[in-house]
Amino acid sequence: MGAVELRHLRYFVAVAETGSLTEAAQRRLHTSQPSLSRQIRDLERQVGVELLSRSARGVEVTEAGRVFLDHARAVLVQVDAGVQAARAAAHPVRRSFGMGFLTGLEVTWLPLAMRALQDQLPDIQVAVSSDYSPRLGEALTRGRMDVAFMRPEPDYPLEYVVVDREPLVVLMPRDHRLTACDAIAPEELAGETFIGGANKAGVLRTVTEDYLRRCGVDVSLDHGVDNIAMALSLVASTRGLALMPAYALNLLPHAVVSRPLVGQPPTIDVAVGYHRTNTSPVLKTFLSRLVAVTA
Numbered sequence: 001m002g003a004v005e006l007r008h009l010r011y012f013v014a015v016a017e018t019g020s021l022t023e024a025a026q027r028r029l030h031t032s033q034p035s036l037s038r039q040i041r042d043l044e045r046q047v048g049v050e051l052l053s054r055s056a057r058g059v060e061v062t063e064a065g066r067v068f069l070d071h072a073r074a075v076l077v078q079v080d081a082g083v084q085a086a087r088a089a090a091h092p093v094r095r096s097f098g099m100g101f102l103t104g105l106e107v108t109w110l111p112l113a114m115r116a117l118q119d120q121l122p123d124i125q126v127a128v129s130s131d132y133s134p135r136l137g138e139a140l141t142r143g144r145m146d147v148a149f150m151r152p153e154p155d156y157p158l159e160y161v162v163v164d165r166e167p168l169v170v171l172m173p174r175d176h177r178l179t180a181c182d183a184i185a186p187e188e189l190a191g192e193t194f195i196g197g198a199n200k201a202g203v204l205r206t207v208t209e210d211y212l213r214r215c216g217v218d219v220s221l222d223h224g225v226d227n228i229a230m231a232l233s234l235v236a237s238t239r240g241l242a243l244m245p246a247y248a249l250n251l252l253p254h255a256v257v258s259r260p261l262v263g264q265p266p267t268i269d270v271a272v273g274y275h276r277t278n279t280s281p282v283l284k285t286f287l288s289r290l291v292a293v294t295a
Helices: 006-018 021-029 033-047 063-090 106-116 133-141 199-214 228-238 246-251 281-294
Strands: 052-055 058-061 095-102 124-131 147-150 159-173 194-197 223-225 241-245 256-260 267-274
Touching: 006 021, 006 033, 006 052, 006 063, 021 033, 058 063, 095 106, 095 133, 095 281, 106 124, 106 147, 106 246, 106 281, 124 133, 133 147, 133 199, 133 267, 147 281, 159 199, 159 228, 159 246, 159 281, 194 199, 194 228, 199 223, 199 241, 199 267, 223 228, 228 241, 228 246, 228 256, 241 246, 267 281
Parallel strands: 095 124, 095 147, 194 223, 194 241
Antiparallel strands: 052 058, 147 267, 159 241, 159 256, 159 267
């Protein structure tokens, strides 16, 4: 029996998190699906149990696989941390602090985040990036980032501090008939081309679907989007309606306008995520000042 190698762990985690051999191979690992399938079979032979069950619906993690997944993630976190520590020891530089944002949130939250680190800035190098919320979760889990303004992602073992609850608003073309309304009733969405969250915007999709279900409104998703920029583009080009978090108001092009929902709108959390094993003193300082700067 051969030894379990790091590549086996990375491949397994990628398949477990995507739920698809094809997506993991093409988008996460940049390898062929047959090669990935062989690597997973090798891993299962070495571990001695079935870690993934395969069916027509895709790939699901077995009970044994779920246990193994937690350990595999922990090992990868430690290895990545070790690599970074070794590189830092060999090439001492200013301490780096990685800060991520769900694309579009940086407009509001980056100035506040930098204020929390104001007295630290001469001594650290802040690396700022924006991405989909699940990718931010992965970066935090792997130790490639220290903190992120994102959605709480249930698939990642992270700590979250909720800093805002954004209401959803209705986005529509500037000349749409509903612009005559001061606020939009949910039943007005029925029969319209509807644009909503897709796979990488799973939290938004869940909040939207729960809200429409509670309101008794049957709306079919015509276009799924992963970020605000895609939503704005589709609203303008398809003349559809979208339910999006209020931070979209910072990014509206001339062709798109917004209206609030009637009554109590659903909200979606903005949270600061970080990994509990991150011992960065800069992160500790940032978290201690978070409530004050975001109040």
